[in-house]
Amino acid sequence: MGAGETSTDDEVPSRNAIMDATYRALAKHGYADLSMQDIADEFEKSRSLLHYHYDTREDLILAFVDDLIGWIGSELEKTGTEDPRTRLIEYVDRFTLGERDRRRGFVVALFELRLQAPHNRKLREKLTKHYQRNVDTAAGIIEDGIEAGVFEPVAPREIAEHIYSSMQGAAFHEVVLGAEGATRRMRDGLLEYIVGELVVVPALLESAFDEKSDL
Amino acid sequence: MGAGETSTDDEVPSRNAIMDATYRALAKHGYADLSMQDIADEFEKSRSLLHYHYDTREDLILAFVDDLIGWIGSELEKTGTEDPRTRLIEYVDRFTLGERDRRRGFVVALFELRLQAPHNRKLREKLTKHYQRNVDTAAGIIEDGIEAGVFEPVAPREIAEHIYSSMQGAAFHEVVLGAEGATRRMRDGLLEYIVGELVVVPALLESAFDEKSDL
Amino acid sequence: MGAGETSTDDEVPSRNAIMDATYRALAKHGYADLSMQDIADEFEKSRSLLHYHYDTREDLILAFVDDLIGWIGSELEKTGTEDPRTRLIEYVDRFTLGERDRRRGFVVALFELRLQAPHNRKLREKLTKHYQRNVDTAAGIIEDGIEAGVFEPVAPREIAEHIYSSMQGAAFHEVVLGAEGATRRMRDGLLEYIVGELVVVPALLESAFDEKSDL
Amino acid sequence: MGAGETSTDDEVPSRNAIMDATYRALAKHGYADLSMQDIADEFEKSRSLLHYHYDTREDLILAFVDDLIGWIGSELEKTGTEDPRTRLIEYVDRFTLGERDRRRGFVVALFELRLQAPHNRKLREKLTKHYQRNVDTAAGIIEDGIEAGVFEPVAPREIAEHIYSSMQGAAFHEVVLGAEGATRRMRDGLLEYIVGELVVVPALLESAFDEKSDL
DNA sequence: CATGAATGAGTTTTCATTCAT
DNA sequence: TATGAATGAAAACTCATTCAT
Numbered sequence: 001m002g003a004g005e006t007s008t009d010d011e012v013p014s015r016n017a018i019m020d021a022t023y024r025a026l027a028k029h030g031y032a033d034l035s036m037q038d039i040a041d042e043f044e045k046s047r048s049l050l051h052y053h054y055d056t057r058e059d060l061i062l063a064f065v066d067d068l069i070g071w072i073g074s075e076l077e078k079t080g081t082e083d084p085r086t087r088l089i090e091y092v093d094r095f096t097l098g099e100r101d102r103r104r105g106f107v108v109a110l111f112e113l114r115l116q117a118p119h120n121r122k123l124r125e126k127l128t129k130h131y132q133r134n135v136d137t138a139a140g141i142i143e144d145g146i147e148a149g150v151f152e153p154v155a156p157r158e159i160a161e162h163i164y165s166s167m168q169g170a171a172f173h174e175v176v177l178g179a180e181g182a183t184r185r186m187r188d189g190l191l192e193y194i195v196g197e198l199v200v201v202p203a204l205l206e207s208a209f210d211e212k213s214d215l
Numbered sequence: 216m217g218a219g220e221t222s223t224d225d226e227v228p229s230r231n232a233i234m235d236a237t238y239r240a241l242a243k244h245g246y247a248d249l250s251m252q253d254i255a256d257e258f259e260k261s262r263s264l265l266h267y268h269y270d271t272r273e274d275l276i277l278a279f280v281d282d283l284i285g286w287i288g289s290e291l292e293k294t295g296t297e298d299p300r301t302r303l304i305e306y307v308d309r310f311t312l313g314e315r316d317r318r319r320g321f322v323v324a325l326f327e328l329r330l331q332a333p334h335n336r337k338l339r340e341k342l343t344k345h346y347q348r349n350v351d352t353a354a355g356i357i358e359d360g361i362e363a364g365v366f367e368p369v370a371p372r373e374i375a376e377h378i379y380s381s382m383q384g385a386a387f388h389e390v391v392l393g394a395e396g397a398t399r400r401m402r403d404g405l406l407e408y409i410v411g412e413l414v415v416v417p418a419l420l421e422s423a424f425d426e427k428s429d430l
Numbered sequence: 431m432g433a434g435e436t437s438t439d440d441e442v443p444s445r446n447a448i449m450d451a452t453y454r455a456l457a458k459h460g461y462a463d464l465s466m467q468d469i470a471d472e473f474e475k476s477r478s479l480l481h482y483h484y485d486t487r488e489d490l491i492l493a494f495v496d497d498l499i500g501w502i503g504s505e506l507e508k509t510g511t512e513d514p515r516t517r518l519i520e521y522v523d524r525f526t527l528g529e530r531d532r533r534r535g536f537v538v539a540l541f542e543l544r545l546q547a548p549h550n551r552k553l554r555e556k557l558t559k560h561y562q563r564n565v566d567t568a569a570g571i572i573e574d575g576i577e578a579g580v581f582e583p584v585a586p587r588e589i590a591e592h593i594y595s596s597m598q599g600a601a602f603h604e605v606v607l608g609a610e611g612a613t614r615r616m617r618d619g620l621l622e623y624i625v626g627e628l629v630v631v632p633a634l635l636e637s638a639f640d641e642k643s644d645l
Numbered sequence: 646m647g648a649g650e651t652s653t654d655d656e657v658p659s660r661n662a663i664m665d666a667t668y669r670a671l672a673k674h675g676y677a678d679l680s681m682q683d684i685a686d687e688f689e690k691s692r693s694l695l696h697y698h699y700d701t702r703e704d705l706i707l708a709f710v711d712d713l714i715g716w717i718g719s720e721l722e723k724t725g726t727e728d729p730r731t732r733l734i735e736y737v738d739r740f741t742l743g744e745r746d747r748r749r750g751f752v753v754a755l756f757e758l759r760l761q762a763p764h765n766r767k768l769r770e771k772l773t774k775h776y777q778r779n780v781d782t783a784a785g786i787i788e789d790g791i792e793a794g795v796f797e798p799v800a801p802r803e804i805a806e807h808i809y810s811s812m813q814g815a816a817f818h819e820v821v822l823g824a825e826g827a828t829r830r831m832r833d834g835l836l837e838y839i840v841g842e843l844v845v846v847p848a849l850l851e852s853a854f855d856e857k858s859d860l
Numbered sequence: 861c862a863t864g865a866a867t868g869a870g871t872t873t874t875c876a877t878t879c880a881t
Numbered sequence: 882t883a884t885g886a887a888t889g890a891a892a893a894c895t896c897a898t899t900c901a902t
Contacts, residue, residue, distance in 0.1 A: 014861080030334040032247035036897060046863050048899090053861095057897060108333055114391050115330055118323050119245040124393070131392040161388075161397060162404055166377070169384025173376075176329050177346040178339070182376060189377055229886075251872065261888050266873065268886090444865075460764040462677035465892065476867050481894060483865090538763050544821050545760055548753050549675040554823070561822040591818075591827060592834055596807070599814025603806075606759050607776040608769070612806060619807055659882080681876060691884050693878090698882095702876060 015053055015063075018043055022064045027105030031112035036060075062122055065113055069130045076137055084145030085199055089191060091138055095167045096187035107175045135160050142198075151198050159198070163190060230268055230278075233258060237279045242320030246327035251275075277337055280328055284345045291352055299360030300414055304406060306353055310382045311402035322390045350375050357413075366413050374413070378405055445483055445493075448473060452494045457535030461542035466490075492552055495543055499560045506567055514575030515629055519621060521568055525597045526617035537605045565590050572628075581628050589628070593620060660698055663688055664712045667705065672750030676757035681705075707767055710758055714775045721782055729790030730844055734836060736783055740812045741832035752820045780805050787843075796843050804843070808835060 021043035029038050036057055040047040054060035079090055117124040138160035145151030170186035173179040236257035244253050251272055255262035269275035291309060294302055332339040353375035360366030385401035388394040451472035459468050466487055470477035484490035509520055547554040568590035575581030600616035603609040666688035674683050681702055685692040699705035724735055762769040783805035790796030815831035818824040 049862055112330055115327050117391055128393045131388060158400055165384035165388055165397060165401060166381040168387060169380035172383060173380055176332055178343050182380060185373060186380060263888055478867055542760050545757050547821055558823050561818060588830060595814035595818055595827060595831060596811040598817060599810035602813060603776060603810055606762055608773045612810060615803055616810060694883055
């Protein structure tokens with residue numbers, strides 16, 4: 001009873017504290033070994049209190065996923081520009097830059113949750129939607145760029161998907177398998193592609209290039 | 216102690232059967248929910264026998280990882296050609312083609328195991344080595360191609376890493392997040408890159424292209 | 431982790447009930463065959479509750495030993511006299527008298543626990559201390575008696591050790607090997623020694639004895 | 646079938662090796678933690694072979710007790726003298742002297758087995774008999790001494806029991822509870838008693854003593 | 861809100877024992 | 882004799898969850 005209906009509240013301080021504790025516990029133990037006790041240990045309160053706020057463990061996890069996804073979404077929307085070129089680069093940077101260690105736990109936690117998707121319908125629905133939103137965001141930027149004539153006329157969704165998958169693959173290898181710098185290298189590769197192939201070269205410049213290449 | 220030395224034996228029929236059962240159980244339940252009982256359920260013999268062959272659950276998992284890695288390695292080596300271009304395409308195909316449903320469980324299982332790496336040193340060592348071997352294989356092919364003059368003079372390890380990460384990222388999204396066809400699309404994109412940018416265009420053809428593009 | 435800090439609390443009703451249950455289970459099954467289930471069977475609550483209060487079987491056993499030792503210590507201190515002769519006899523009686531059957535299980539249980547000492551450091555430390563305290567108690571009484579001039583000037587620690595070892599040896603044989611009455615006979619022998627050899631015979635009495643023996 | 650009837654053979658080399666292995670395993674792990682595997686580990690052969698020779702674990706333990714008891718009995722009979730005084734001292738020495746570490750494991754092992762007696766009828770019968778034989782041996786020596794006029798006319802069984810219990814009590818404390826030297830001190834005390842109180846002082850000597858004490 | 865106590869189902873692991881070879 | 886493989890029962894321990902306070 002009481003607040004046990006797993007509502008979507010944010011303002012409740014305990015709930016936020018639980019989300020934070022869950023994040024820390026997840027980073028520390030990994031999803032496969034994550035117990036309610038582990039979360040309670042990161043929280044300063046008792047195990048029972050977790051159940052007061054979330055009826056079941058699954059409820060808590062699902063709420064945590066909502067929390068995480070919401071946070072990513074809000075990060076992604078921050079921008080002060082309209083220029084598709086800048087926005088696309090910001091998009092890539094958002095997924096690839098950041099203090100290494102702060103990123104690490106976060107990325108691992110997100111991958112762990114995603115890997116539960118194949119075994120949990122509710123989780124799958126939430127995360128599938130999240131993935132699509134992420135790709136859509138990039139696709140939207142690319143479409144805008146094409147319309148504005150600053151990007152070549154590529155297939156927006158496919159290019160967006162490529163960009164997103166590549167970044168995620170690199171993050172996975174860096175964070176999970178110790179491929180130090182893989183994310184950074186992937187970012188550089190993607191920027192090279194964006195600047196070198198996706199962005200339309202103004203006629204003036206292009207002719208300049210052609211002349212150069214003639215040499 | 217019995218036979219629990221966790222050796223690398225094949226030949227022992229029960230051990231192979233256990234590896235198979237583990238594979239099926241892992242695909243069915245996911246790593247986080249994988250119990251010895253789940254494995255025993257996929258096995259025709261008793262639960263105790265699992266412990267007769269592998270002292271602990273962890274030993275069994277590690278043996279399974281060895282098994283899996285060994286199998287992937289042997290698949291990767293199969294080729295009848297010397298031509299770097301063909302070999303690189305084969306490499307990509309090996310990670311991206313295959314009957315969809317047979318792949319699915321396998322890919323998920325492997326990702327799940329990889330995500331345990333940050334929390335388990337032994338696993339991390341095995342999988343890190345495996346990742347490096349996979350990238351090295353591609354890098355080797357690219358080097359061969361550059362030496363043979365059929366590939367442009369790129370940085371082999373970086374390109375190899377890009378290719379591998381991209382494929383893995385696409386597989387992750389397809390299999391885990393329901394991005395149907397993402398692997399296939401990524402393959403096509405990579406082949407386009409290989410054929411269109413990596414492979415050296417013979418002078419003759421090149422001028423032909425130039426002429427064409429003039430039209 | 432819960433309340434598993436294995437503290438020395440009494441007051442907690444469950445903990446006391448667990449100690450009692452352990453005592454009964456130990457007397458019934460013997461240490462070598464003592465399972466958590468056996469203890470739970472003597473307990474009115476569930477098996478899990480044992481683990482709630484004591485993280486491991488070993489913790490429970492160690493707590494039980496503390497409990498037992500504390501109880502013996504408090505028994506040993508009960509006396510209303512200052513006279514070393516009476517106190518020494520009380521000391522002997524405390525270890526040798528008592529309703530036979532109530533003692534039986536208790537003595538066996540304590541011997542069983544002691545025999546784990548060679549294989550368990552923590553147990554050894556506790557029990558070694560207990561043994562020394564028991565011998566020290568007797569040695570203290572003897573010292574007091576010597577100082578007070580009521581005991582002959584013997585070596586207190588050695589006599590104390592002899593008394594204690596003899597009583598324990600007799601108890602062992604009676605309770606473990608069916609030497610009925612051995613404890614009682616040892617008590618009588620010890621009293622004979624105390625009265626006849628340890629206690630100083632006042633000169634007056636002594637001459638009386640001499641005269642008697644002259645007859 | 647076969648040799649599985651748990652017969653009393655000695656000549657079978659394997660059986661002797663098993664008894665030795667059992668002894669070592671018992672000294673190493675303690676009775677409460679003694680598994681068939683532990684015995685097999687000390688043996689150089691397989692666990693199954695233990696069951697070939699002894700149908701059950703209990704059979705093996707009982708056979709081991711027979712073995713141990715027989716060995717002690719044969720040690721106790723070794724003597725080259727008829728003099729009850731010497732024989733009694735030899736008796737005491739047999740239980741109290743010997744290289745400390747060789748004794749240690751042996752004594753612990755025997756005590757551990759004895760403590761199973763209250764929980765196992767067959768064991769109890771064997772060990773009770775053994776205990777009585779040991780006490781009877783001493784009682785016999787004392788009786789012989791009394792008859793021969795070299796010992797005071799004491800109650801043989803009671804004195805024998807006192808001697809035996811005291812020695813065992815001291816051994817227990819030394820070996821189990823770390824009372825270093827307790828056995829040796831008890832031996833000295835017992836010899837003092839034998840020489841000073843049990844042995845008849847020839848009239849001549851006695852008067853000499855009396856004169857001395859007159860001083 | 862918050863907790864400690866309590867539970868039952870389930871987990872990994874151990875172990876004596878059996879059996880085919 | 883001797884073994885490795887196999888098993889079922891039971892062991893210790895974990896854990897999400899409930900409940901009275």
